[in-house]
Amino acid sequence: MTKPMPTPVHWDRGFWNLAAQGILSAQRCQDCNHLQHYPRPACGKCLSPSRLWEHLSGLATVYSFTVVRRPFTPGFDDQSPFVLLDVLLDEGLRLLSRLKDESQAEGLGIGDRLRVSFQQIENGLHLPYFTKVNA
Amino acid sequence: MTDATVTDPVVIAGAAETKFARNSELMDLEFLAEGMRLALADAGIGKDDVNGLVLCAPVIPDDSSYMAEHFGFGANWVMKADYGGASPVVGMFRARRAIEAGEADVVVIVGGGNRLEFPERQHDVTGSPLDYMNRSWVLPYGYGGPNSSFGLVQRRHMAEHGTTIEQLGKVSTTFRRHAQLNENALLRDPLTLEDYVNSELISDPIRKYDCVMRCTGAVAVVLTRESIAKKSGRQPVYLGDSAEHHGHQVQEGSPDRLETGFVNIRDKLFANTAREDLDFLQLYDDYPIAILLQLEDLGFCEKGKGGQFLEETDFSIWGELPINTGGGLLSIGQPRLGGGLIPVVEAVRQLRGEAGARQLKDPKLGFVSSIGLIDYLSNLVVTAGLIVGKERFK
Ligand SMILES: [Zn+2]
Numbered sequence: 122m123t124k125p126m127p128t129p130v131h132w133d134r135g136f137w138n139l140a141a142q143g144i145l146s147a148q149r150c151q152d153c154n155h156l157q158h159y160p161r162p163a164c165g166k167c168l169s170p171s172r173l174w175e176h177l178s179g180l181a182t183v184y185s186f187t188v189v190r191r192p193f194t195p196g197f198d199d200q201s202p203f204v205l206l207d208v209l210l211d212e213g214l215r216l217l218s219r220l221k222d223e224s225q226a227e228g229l230g231i232g233d234r235l236r237v238s239f240q241q242i243e244n245g246l247h248l249p250y251f252t253k254v255n256a
Numbered sequence: 257m258t259d260a261t262v263t264d265p266v267v268i269a270g271a272a273e274t275k276f277a278r279n280s281e282l283m284d285l286e287f288l289a290e291g292m293r294l295a296l297a298d299a300g301i302g303k304d305d306v307n308g309l310v311l312c313a314p315v316i317p318d319d320s321s322y323m324a325e326h327f328g329f330g331a332n333w334v335m336k337a338d339y340g341g342a343s344p345v346v347g348m349f350r351a352r353r354a355i356e357a358g359e360a361d362v363v364v365i366v367g368g369g370n371r372l373e374f375p376e377r378q379h380d381v382t383g384s385p386l387d388y389m390n391r392s393w394v395l396p397y398g399y400g401g402p403n404s405s406f407g408l409v410q411r412r413h414m415a416e417h418g419t420t421i422e423q424l425g426k427v428s429t430t431f432r433r434h435a436q437l438n439e440n441a442l443l444r445d446p447l448t449l450e451d452y453v454n455s456e457l458i459s460d461p462i463r464k465y466d467c468v469m470r471c472t473g474a475v476a477v478v479l480t481r482e483s484i485a486k487k488s489g490r491q492p493v494y495l496g497d498s499a500e501h502h503g504h505q506v507q508e509g510s511p512d513r514l515e516t517g518f519v520n521i522r523d524k525l526f527a528n529t530a531r532e533d534l535d536f537l538q539l540y541d542d543y544p545i546a547i548l549l550q551l552e553d554l555g556f557c558e559k560g561k562g563g564q565f566l567e568e569t570d571f572s573i574w575g576e577l578p579i580n581t582g583g584g585l586l587s588i589g590q591p592r593l594g595g596g597l598i599p600v601v602e603a604v605r606q607l608r609g610e611a612g613a614r615q616l617k618d619p620k621l622g623f624v625s626s627i628g629l630i631d632y633l634s635n636l637v638v639t640a641g642l643i644v645g646k647e648r649f650k
Pocket of ligand 1: 150153154164165166169
């Protein structure tokens with residue numbers, strides 16, 4: 122069964138374009154300076170449509186994680202169990218992701234340091250994953 | 257508000273659950289019809305006296321009026337509620353105001369159906385904001401559903417506040433003891449703490465007996481004015497303060513995983529009712545960690561001390577603060593959006609003295625909560641609460 126894949130829309134295309142270049146980014150509002158992820162049709166603070174795609178460091182820590190043993194998303198049955206990450210980026214944003222290398226799941230803990238690492242999926246988009254790095 | 261709000265307040269006239277089951281051949285709409293029929297019978301009110309409906313079923317465009325027509329209601333006021341698990345309770349709030357405003361006199365609120373199968377969630381290509389969020393930012397990672405969301409929340413709470421598996425397990429085992437006294441609960445086998453701790457890991461640290469079980473069925477309540485309710489000879493249940501909140505910390509780049517929208521409404525909820533005066537709590541419980549967060553954010557204990565509170569409090573029907581006296585959704589089952597009304601039905605039974613073997617001693621005041629949807633890396637999208645009483649509120 123095919124895995125679900127993101128469908129780029131008008132307001133998130135910048136994210137996917139930069140992801141293809143290996144750059145993690147987030148929407149920065151040009152009117153009130155609010156930084157947000159996931160991408161929204163407008164600024165969540167002031168509703169301004171004016172945004173820039175700010176390049177992020179890609180450095181982060183583990184905020185929380187869970188081991189998915191019964192995935193309900195189609196196409197993931199053969200991968201279970203795997204770690205689902207709640208990631209806190211150094212810039213103060215959080216995002217949902219996974220370890221790029223599942224062998225790093227062993228001994229994983231809250232507060233561990235991470236670095237973004239993209240992986241291309243079937244529809245050509247580059248999805249951000251994370252790699253555990255030494256502090 | 258009109259004078260009639262005081263002289264003839266809106267009350268719960270009837271409440272009922274269909275038989276719950278894991279599997280059924282009935283369609284969603286057949287369940288909804290049965291739930292409404294039973295609630296009206298409980299209220300002692302005829303179908304033709306109904307002129308308002310709150311339907312909690314998956315939203316399809318232009319559906320509300322057709323649904324009313326489908327069920328044979330000539331209605332003055334109809335709405336569909338789409339607030340996740342909180343749909344029917346928030347729907348009750350809407351119905352109450354509609355009756356007060358004179359837009360309707362008798363409103364039936366119903367939710368339920370057959371079991372939702374997950375692949376069908378992605379049927380809509382253009383999609384709602386929820387579909388968009390899931391499709392592009394959640395599902396590509398193989399998200400494990402609410403089990404995973406609550407797994408992330410629970411691990412963080414355990415790490416930050418030292419909450420233990422045993423403290424949370426007490427929720428499941430206590431509710432199971434209540435369910436053993438509730439014939440409509442689907443899970444009635446004894447459950448020990450050892451069973452709980454050793455149960456299968458689903459999305460660590462969430463294990464099998466943390467997870468609500470989906471089932472088929474429907475639940476409905478009837479709201480009307482006191483004067484109409486009293487004609488049937490049934491004891492009305494009165495509505496006290498209520499409040500709801502949608503979207504908590506939505507502007508935060510890194511929202512607090514552990515704080516829910518109840519912090520925004522607790523002062524309003526308990527402005528005229530002291531927590532100590534409540535005889536029971538009926539809290540929406542899809543997971544024990546959800547019970548813990550509600551107790552903290554509703555102000556029954558300090559933030560972070562929920563685990564300790566659960567450990568030190570006897571919240572069984574024999575204890576000082578009975579919670580989920582019918583077994584909660586955790587032991588009863590979750591019949592789609594009808595699940596949101598299970599706490600309401602149990603509150604009605606307790607206040608009327610109809611709870612049988614699990615009846616509390618003459619309860620007069622209770623609290624009902626409702627929660628719906630879980631947001632991208634924060635917490636509950638919808639939180640709602642309601643004070644209910646045996647006597648009219650001032
Ligand atoms: Zn802005």
